[in-house]
Amino acid sequence: MSVITLNVNGAVHQVDVDPATPLLYILRNDIGLRGPRFGCGLGQCGACSVIIDGALVRSCQLPAAAATGAITTLEGLSQNGTLHPLQQAWIDEQVPQCGYCQNGQIMTAKALLDRNPSPTDAEIREGMQGALCRCMTYYRIHAAIKRVVAGQATGLAHEAVGTAAAAQEASV
Amino acid sequence: MSTHSEFPRFIEQALQGLNPSASRRQFLASSGALVLSLGASAVPGARVLAQAAAGPYPDPDFLQLDTWIVIHPDNSATFFVGKTDGGQGTGTAFRQMMCDELDMAYEQTRLVMGTTDTTPDQGGSGGSDAIETDGKPMRRVAAEARRVLLELAADRLQVPVAQLESSAGMVSVRGDATRAVRYADLVGGQRFNVTLSGNNVNATTGTAAVKPVQQLRVVGQSIQRYDIPPKVDGSLTFAVDVKLPGMLHARNVRPPVAGAVLRSVDESSLAGLPGVVRIVSRGNYLAVVCEREEQAIAAARQLKADWAAPAEAPFPPSEALFDFIRSAAPTSSEEPRVSGDPASAFASASRVLEAVYEVPFQGHTAIGPAFAVADPSDNQLTIYSNDMKSYGLRTGVAAFLGLPRDRVRVVYMDGPQVYGRTAADDAGFEAAFLAHELGRPVRVQWTRAEETAWDTKGPAYSFRLRGALDANGQPTALDYEARAVDYAHLGYNEPDTVLIAQLMGRRPARIAEGGAALPSVKYGIPNTRLSGHVVALPLVWETPLRTGNLRDPDGPQVTFAFEAFVDEMAAAARRDPAEFRLALVEASGEDSAFRRSRSLAVLRAAVEAYGDWETRPAPRAPSIGSVHSGRGIAYTFRSNTVVAVIADVEVNRDTGRVWVKRLVCAHDCGLAINPMGLRHTVECGMLHGLSRALYEEVQFDGEKVLSVDWESHPSLRHADTPERIDIVLVNGDPSPDRPDLPHYGAGETSHKPMIAAVANAIFDATGVRLRRAPFRPERVLEALRAART
Numbered sequence: 018m019s020v021i022t023l024n025v026n027g028a029v030h031q032v033d034v035d036p037a038t039p040l041l042y043i044l045r046n047d048i049g050l051r052g053p054r055f056g057c058g059l060g061q062c063g064a065c066s067v068i069i070d071g072a073l074v075r076s077c078q079l080p081a082a083a084a085t086g087a088i089t090t091l092e093g094l095s096q097n098g099t100l101h102p103l104q105q106a107w108i109d110e111q112v113p114q115c116g117y118c119q120n121g122q123i124m125t126a127k128a129l130l131d132r133n134p135s136p137t138d139a140e141i142r143e144g145m146q147g148a149l150c151r152c153m154t155y156y157r158i159h160a161a162i163k164r165v166v167a168g169q170a171t172g173l174a175h176e177a178v179g180t181a182a183a184a185q186e187a188s189v
Numbered sequence: 190m191s192t193h194s195e196f197p198r199f200i201e202q203a204l205q206g207l208n209p210s211a212s213r214r215q216f217l218a219s220s221g222a223l224v225l226s227l228g229a230s231a232v233p234g235a236r237v238l239a240q241a242a243a244g245p246y247p248d249p250d251f252l253q254l255d256t257w258i259v260i261h262p263d264n265s266a267t268f269f270v271g272k273t274d275g276g277q278g279t280g281t282a283f284r285q286m287m288c289d290e291l292d293m294a295y296e297q298t299r300l301v302m303g304t305t306d307t308t309p310d311q312g313g314s315g316g317s318d319a320i321e322t323d324g325k326p327m328r329r330v331a332a333e334a335r336r337v338l339l340e341l342a343a344d345r346l347q348v349p350v351a352q353l354e355s356s357a358g359m360v361s362v363r364g365d366a367t368r369a370v371r372y373a374d375l376v377g378g379q380r381f382n383v384t385l386s387g388n389n390v391n392a393t394t395g396t397a398a399v400k401p402v403q404q405l406r407v408v409g410q411s412i413q414r415y416d417i418p419p420k421v422d423g424s425l426t427f428a429v430d431v432k433l434p435g436m437l438h439a440r441n442v443r444p445p446v447a448g449a450v451l452r453s454v455d456e457s458s459l460a461g462l463p464g465v466v467r468i469v470s471r472g473n474y475l476a477v478v479c480e481r482e483e484q485a486i487a488a489a490r491q492l493k494a495d496w497a498a499p500a501e502a503p504f505p506p507s508e509a510l511f512d513f514i515r516s517a518a519p520t521s522s523e524e525p526r527v528s529g530d531p532a533s534a535f536a537s538a539s540r541v542l543e544a545v546y547e548v549p550f551q552g553h554t555a556i557g558p559a560f561a562v563a564d565p566s567d568n569q570l571t572i573y574s575n576d577m578k579s580y581g582l583r584t585g586v587a588a589f590l591g592l593p594r595d596r597v598r599v600v601y602m603d604g605p606q607v608y609g610r611t612a613a614d615d616a617g618f619e620a621a622f623l624a625h626e627l628g629r630p631v632r633v634q635w636t637r638a639e640e641t642a643w644d645t646k647g648p649a650y651s652f653r654l655r656g657a658l659d660a661n662g663q664p665t666a667l668d669y670e671a672r673a674v675d676y677a678h679l680g681y682n683e684p685d686t687v688l689i690a691q692l693m694g695r696r697p698a699r700i701a702e703g704g705a706a707l708p709s710v711k712y713g714i715p716n717t718r719l720s721g722h723v724v725a726l727p728l729v730w731e732t733p734l735r736t737g738n739l740r741d742p743d744g745p746q747v748t749f750a751f752e753a754f755v756d757e758m759a760a761a762a763r764r765d766p767a768e769f770r771l772a773l774v775e776a777s778g779e780d781s782a783f784r785r786s787r788s789l790a791v792l793r794a795a796v797e798a799y800g801d802w803e804t805r806p807a808p809r810a811p812s813i814g815s816v817h818s819g820r821g822i823a824y825t826f827r828s829n830t831v832v833a834v835i836a837d838v839e840v841n842r843d844t845g846r847v848w849v850k851r852l853v854c855a856h857d858c859g860l861a862i863n864p865m866g867l868r869h870t871v872e873c874g875m876l877h878g879l880s881r882a883l884y885e886e887v888q889f890d891g892e893k894v895l896s897v898d899w900e901s902h903p904s905l906r907h908a909d910t911p912e913r914i915d916i917v918l919v920n921g922d923p924s925p926d927r928p929d930l931p932h933y934g935a936g937e938t939s940h941k942p943m944i945a946a947v948a949n950a951i952f953d954a955t956g957v958r959l960r961r962a963p964f965r966p967e968r969v970l971e972a973l974r975a976a977r978t
Contacts, residue, residue, distance in 0.1 A: 018463070035463070038483040044480055051430045052423035056556055057570030057637040059485075061899040064556060065772040091423040094737065100422060107421040111413060111865060114873050116420030117605040118428075119554045123421060149899060151556040152276055152606050153876030155910040157869065 024094030036082030050089025063121030114152035246306035271311030278866035290331035303601030317934030333395025401928030423639035503728030529716030534666030538657030557605030558640035559612035563624035575604020585682035608736030623792030645737030662762025675703030675724030713776025750947035790921025819954025845966030878943025880905035
């Protein structure tokens with residue numbers, strides 16, 4: 018065990034752990050964050066993703082002692098209670114099903130847009146490829162990213178319809 | 190922090206003022222369900238739940254209106270329902286349904302789900318029946334609450350009920366808005382004290398009638414799901430986030446080969462490792478329990494144990510699986526269902542087609558491996574889990590450990606996807622056992638390899654189909670024979686079949702065989718013979734190839750074989766595949782639940798939504814170049830929900846890659862409670878089916894599963910996503926405006942026809958019929974090569 022210092026979402030934490038411990042477990046179990054999640058422990062699914070000094074990192078693979086930069090997690094994306102445009106777009110497009118992988122989706126999208134603010138559809142597919150979703154929300158994710166790219170990440174109008182009968186879209 | 194993750198304190202305040210039942214008071218005052226406090230964490234800021242209070246935890250009485258609905262002094266309401274929401278938005282839909290019957294605005298309400306001592310036992314989730322079945326008592330009890338409120342208001346305002354109206358939590362005199370009273374002023378913070386009737390929870394009712402569909406206002410709106418904001422800002426406490434004072438971390442150590450017997454454990458192999466609390470072994474169940482999670486991971490890797498491999502191979506290697514299935518003696522066979530005279534029809538046919546279809550084992554392989562936390566403090570046992578059947582987990586664990594049911598409680602919280610009998614059941618029992626054994630809270634977390642190799646599987650199938658066509662290309666007979674590897678199909682949370690019970694040597698008194706399922710279609714083929722057999726692998730217990738319900742348990746397999754074979758008949762008859770199906774449905778006489786009418790409606794709607802459907806037989810005219818495109822249609826129903834899908838594919842003849850470029854789905858589940866939530870569930874169900882069509886297959890050698898991670902067990906990913914998905918919500922009821930239009934389930938139907946639709950599209954593109962799923966590139970290349978020679 019040794020004391021290591023982590024800079025997470027602008028706060029400094031000192032934890033006394035085995036320095037080889039993957040960052041993920043420190044973030045979750047010692048610092049109490051819930052955004053990064055365990056999915057595979059192999060760097061294959063992206064559920065544990067964080068951003069360190071601007072780079073997307075699999076926190077399940079990185080020894081905590083090597084995490085010397087500024088760590089941003091999902092919780093750190095919103096500022097003063099205002100959601101990051103990606104988070105807002107995720108709500109506008111109603112992206113998640115179970116939501117377990119969405120940390121990885123949002124953090125991967127953040128890293129993608131940070132290096133390429135206006136990706137093509139092909140670049141979105143390529144750039145998001147490492148983030149696995151087993152509920153298969155991919156199509157919604159692409160819509161949410163495109164919404165941010167288009168600068169429209171606020172308030173989706175509800176499909177408000179007066180009566181249920183009218184909401185049945187096609188009577189055939 | 191978003192509202193979904195906050196503790197609804199007003200419930201506590203409301204109920205503490207009215208002498209609530211002990212169980213509910215304890216839940217509200219001290220439970221770990223939603224109460225967050227700063228506990229005994231080493232680091233300030235780590236949120237730790239309070240320990241569970243002593244039981245007992247009796248069952249909420251579903252015949253009391255107060256069990257379902259609480260009106261608070263601030264004129265808001267909380268609904269308590271015994272369901273779980275795997276992320277399809279059923280919680281939001283329940284609120285909408287109950288709001289409409291109660292005449293409250295959506296924003297005035299909240300919903301608590303699936304915690305065994307807090308919400309009435311509606312069984313949790315399963316069978317996509319949440320909206321179809323469990324939503325009905327919710328509507329009726331909300332209607333009953335409104336009836337009682339109107340009576341109370343009549344008394345208060347001295348006006349007959351007939352002259353009153355209600356809206357947004359307020360009763361007023363019709364035509365005189367100045368004479369009004371809030372619900373809160375009638376029962377806020379008090380009990381209704383109304384006893385309901387019904388001999389089971391689904392039959393629960395008061396005396397009030399539910400509203401006709403035309404009067405529903407909240408139902409039918411695409412209200413945004415309440416669980417989504419905390420899922421995207423990181424504030425939601427998932428079950429996987431639960432931390433308790435003194436909580437230990439456990440990892441299982443599984444047998445290295447299936448059926449291995451644990452001879453000894455070398456405890457000295459962990460000497461010097463920090464944090465090891467105990468090595469637990471019981472029969473062939475082995476686990477390490479440590480103070481910290483990374484210590485448990487290291488200990489599980491380092492622990493040395495002596496396992497004896499079984500004398501007989503537990504199963505054939507996956508490449509020989511289908512030969513095994515076809516040659517095995519069935520453990521059971523269903524009496525064939527015969528209509529007409531198939532033998533004569535085949536004898537007089539002008540053409541007979543025959544084909545064999547194959548689907549391997551496919552797993553749940555959840556994005557988050559199975560886990561659970563159990564807290565044995567104070568002579569009770571509380572399990573925190575995302576298990577979709579929290580009530581069954583409670584009952585099963587109580588039986589497994591020999592504890593009184595009312596000393597065991599399960600707190601349901603969000604978690605990774607739960608499309609059936611997942612390993613969440615197994616992890617729940619393991620956490621309970623270890624916590625009971627050690628007397629401290631224990632968190633069990635499965636590894637990726639464990640989840641992918643050992644979770645329950647959808648049964649592998651081999652099908653043999655024969656079809657007879659007359660001289661006009663009209664199908665006159667069909668012979669369908671299915672073989673499923675589904676002996677000892679696992680139920681939910683059974684104390685004698687969960688993995689830990691098997692490994693400890695427990696065996697069920699009676700083996701519950703699955704069945705080889707029959708197709709769900711409305712085709713008018715006059716002479717049919719449908720039969721099914723179950724076969725068993727050599728190793729029945731303690732095997733990673735254990736079957737259990739996986740999203741529409743047999744539907745994708747059966748529908749692949751049947752709907753692809755129907756496509757073969759259409760192609761042989763040189764008929765357009767949509768037109769061919771429409772004609773077959775039209776020839777069907779029976780129309781229960783209007784499924785025939787609705788089948789015609791979805792088939793027509795899918796073709797119409799596709800846009801430029803060219804009427805022609807498959808395959809399309811051969812094209813030059815590497816990338817060939819084609820379209821495929823498939824149709825089915827599940828329970829009373831009917832669906833037709835069309836897939837556009839591109840097949841790369843050089844690489845074997847299949848890209849489903851566009852999907853069209855016409856879907857009829859009756860009344861849509863929340864159209865947007867419904868669309869997303871339909872869409873994600875389709876893509877999950879696409880993943881099973883293109884990638885998912887459990888592979889194994891003769892002694893162990895080789896699919897252990899996302900490379901050895903690939904899944905659909907971003908690059909595979911269609912560029913366009915069109916979903917049409919259809920109402921094909923012959924009386925589409927009827928006031929009692931039913932609301933059916935939607936969690937599985939769109940998933941069901943996907944393998945078939947993709948196979949049919951590949952045939953249309955290439956002229957090559959793929960009869961073994963999944964259509965991985967190497968298999969596509971092999972089939973294309975075989976077709977050329």
